[in-house]
Amino acid sequence: MIEVRNITKRFGGVVAVDDLSFDALPGRVTGFLGPNGSGKSTTMRCMLGLDTVNGGSATFAGRAYRSIVNPLYEVGSLLDAGYVHPGRSGRNHLRWMAMSNGIPTARVDEALELVGLTDAANRRVKGYSLGMKHRLGLAGVMLGDPGTVILDEPANGLDPEGIRWIREILTHFARGGKTVLVSSHLLAEIALMADDLVVIGKGHLIEQCSVDQFVARHSTKWTRVGAPEIERLLSAIGTSATSVTRLDGNRADVHGLTAADVGEIAARDNIVLHELSTQLDSLEDAFLRATADVQVYASTAPPPAASAPTSPPVAAPPPPRSSSLPPPGASGPSQDGPS
Amino acid sequence: MINLLRSEFFKLRTVRLNIWLPVGAVVALVVITGLVGLLSSDPQDFTNADLMGMIGAFSILVSMMIGVATSLGITSEFGHNTIRPTLAATPNRTMVFAAKAIVSVLFGLVVGAVAVTSSYIVGSVLLNGRDADVGLSGDDGSLASFFGVIVLAGLLALFGYGLGLLLRNAPAAVSIIILWPLLIEGILSGVLSVAGVEDPQKFLPYTSAFALVIPDPNDGPGGRISGGIFFGLVTLALVVGGMVVNNRRDV
Numbered sequence: 001m002i003e004v005r006n007i008t009k010r011f012g013g014v015v016a017v018d019d020l021s022f023d024a025l026p027g028r029v030t031g032f033l034g035p036n037g038s039g040k041s042t043t044m045r046c047m048l049g050l051d052t053v054n055g056g057s058a059t060f061a062g063r064a065y066r067s068i069v070n071p072l073y074e075v076g077s078l079l080d081a082g083y084v085h086p087g088r089s090g091r092n093h094l095r096w097m098a099m100s101n102g103i104p105t106a107r108v109d110e111a112l113e114l115v116g117l118t119d120a121a122n123r124r125v126k127g128y129s130l131g132m133k134h135r136l137g138l139a140g141v142m143l144g145d146p147g148t149v150i151l152d153e154p155a156n157g158l159d160p161e162g163i164r165w166i167r168e169i170l171t172h173f174a175r176g177g178k179t180v181l182v183s184s185h186l187l188a189e190i191a192l193m194a195d196d197l198v199v200i201g202k203g204h205l206i207e208q209c210s211v212d213q214f215v216a217r218h219s220t221k222w223t224r225v226g227a228p229e230i231e232r233l234l235s236a237i238g239t240s241a242t243s244v245t246r247l248d249g250n251r252a253d254v255h256g257l258t259a260a261d262v263g264e265i266a267a268r269d270n271i272v273l274h275e276l277s278t279q280l281d282s283l284e285d286a287f288l289r290a291t292a293d294v295q296v297y298a299s300t301a302p303p304p305a306a307s308a309p310t311s312p313p314v315a316a317p318p319p320p321r322s323s324s325l326p327p328p329g330a331s332g333p334s335q336d337g338p339s
Numbered sequence: 340m341i342n343l344l345r346s347e348f349f350k351l352r353t354v355r356l357n358i359w360l361p362v363g364a365v366v367a368l369v370v371i372t373g374l375v376g377l378l379s380s381d382p383q384d385f386t387n388a389d390l391m392g393m394i395g396a397f398s399i400l401v402s403m404m405i406g407v408a409t410s411l412g413i414t415s416e417f418g419h420n421t422i423r424p425t426l427a428a429t430p431n432r433t434m435v436f437a438a439k440a441i442v443s444v445l446f447g448l449v450v451g452a453v454a455v456t457s458s459y460i461v462g463s464v465l466l467n468g469r470d471a472d473v474g475l476s477g478d479d480g481s482l483a484s485f486f487g488v489i490v491l492a493g494l495l496a497l498f499g500y501g502l503g504l505l506l507r508n509a510p511a512a513v514s515i516i517i518l519w520p521l522l523i524e525g526i527l528s529g530v531l532s533v534a535g536v537e538d539p540q541k542f543l544p545y546t547s548a549f550a551l552v553i554p555d556p557n558d559g560p561g562g563r564i565s566g567g568i569f570f571g572l573v574t575l576a577l578v579v580g581g582m583v584v585n586n587r588r589d590v
Contacts, residue, residue: 045423048427048430049426050426050427051589066430069431071427071429077427079423079424080420080423082420083419083420083421083424084419084421085350085415085421086419087355087356088354089353092349092353096346096350096353097424099342099346099349100342100346100425100429101342102342140424
């Protein structure tokens with residue numbers, strides 16, 4: 001378990017992290033979210049004792065990181081896959097790490113095999129692709145089979161396959177009982193793997209909750225309905241809805257009524273329905289809404305299409321949480337969101 | 340600490356520059372000694388002190404190269420940010436920097452020993468094959484100079500590491516290692532002379548250390564032992580300063 005308590009970090013007059021407290025629990029993936037410049041990386045460096053804090057503390061299973069003698073057995077961290085000497089081979093990079101903590105060399109080969117780098121192990125790192133460096137970094141995390149894993153933006157620059165691989169491996173860690181803390185500035189990416197969220201902005205804690213709770217609090221719900229007699233249905237709905245957006249010939253988005261409400265109205269008037277679903281606006285929109293006031297590097301340029309959502313809405317059946325998330329490649333066509 | 344020393348030594352030997360730089364320096368010293376042994380017009384006049392004096396003088400360049408290698412070793416940790424995984428693997432910074440210092444000194448001592456031994460063997464075999472009679476003797480300072488080369492290599496290795504640790508910048512550290520004896524101490528010597536200081540060279544640490552490799556210690560500004568100790572203390576101060584600063588700095 002990771003316990004962060006009142007961490008404050010200042011760089012001169014700039015407060016990068018301000019009295020930040022949160023927990024990350026065993027057996028769960030905790031997504032550490034915030035816009036660029038919100039203090040995620042600084043917090044992680046403070047947690048690992050790489051940056052000195054101006055106040056507060058972080059403990060791993062009750063112990064400060066600096067007090068752990070062989071931390072690779074307890075905490076595996078990857079702050080940046082590029083923190084490798086380019087002239088050293090991948091295998092030798094892992095070997096020095098293993099030696100420093102008394103980890104047997106055989107474990108290096110096991111870790112390389114786990115990440116699929118055995119064939120490239122003796123090549124110098126400067127010839128590695130970004131994806132290979134990420135795999136090497138994760139092999140380093142796995143060396144001591146630690147109970148806690150900390151990763152800073154592990155999917156940065158990866159292709160979709162690499163992102164999926166990272167996601168699967170982190171989920172696997174958590175299912176094995178490890179505490180996983182992973183940072184990102186993209187909620188959509190984190191939402192696919194995280195159980196809990198810690199959202200920060202400008203160094204402050206905005207929210208700590210489960211992904212379900214976050215989405216419920218910050219996203220808008222509406223009902224999508226499709227019917228051959230859409231005009232008759234919309235007439236029947238009348239002023240019960242707060243607003244209605246026509247999509248195409250036989251479909252509409254109804255705001256202010258649940259799917260059950262619309263279904264009952266249709267049944268009462270004997271109107272055939274072809275589609276009836278609850279919609280949530282995108283997770284990204286929810287995240288942007290939650291962090292709107294704490295964007296450090298907000299763009300002043302107008303969005304390409306001011307009325308369009310940043311990503312397509314998603315169907316939102318009731319919990320469990322995972323069912324509310326967009327499966328890979330399942331997003332529908334771009335449509336008008338709620339006004 | 341043993342794990343850390345093994346790890347740091349492994350790091351040092353798995354970067355090619357750390358191999359080729361000292362190998363090149365040692366080979367250069369052997370070649371120079373060999374050429375002198377082969378081409379000397381009056382080999383029979385060569386004494387023990389002459390051979391060790393020549394090896395000692397050129398060994399300063401070897402020691403500088405060792406210092407460059409150790410300074411690049413630590414500055415590249417900061418340059419490539421590998422210092423972060425290093426300190427994440429071993430959070431006790433004092434232990435990490437001390438282990439690096441120990442490995443640097445051992446590296447210097449080993450390379451210095453290889454350099455002086457190989458060049459001495461080549462030089463003495465070639466000269467003795469041409470009717471000279473050279474060897475090592477405690478009487479003429481050649482034996483002390485032989486070991487002095489090894490000590491200077493160890494000290495300059497530590498000096499390079501200390502500078503790199505303090506500056507965290509490779510060009511700055513390498514420039515100072517090379518320019519310190521040529522430029523900085525030259526200027527300092529001039530300033531001290533103008534200020535009326537008698538025998539100013541004995542106040543110059545780098546130059547004082549050269550007494551270690553001179554067969555006749557009287558040729559050196561402060562004597563062999565005192566010169567070595569003076570430079571050793573300055574080097575130690577650099578390393579301790581670097582450790583104190585880096586124990587506080589964010590990495």
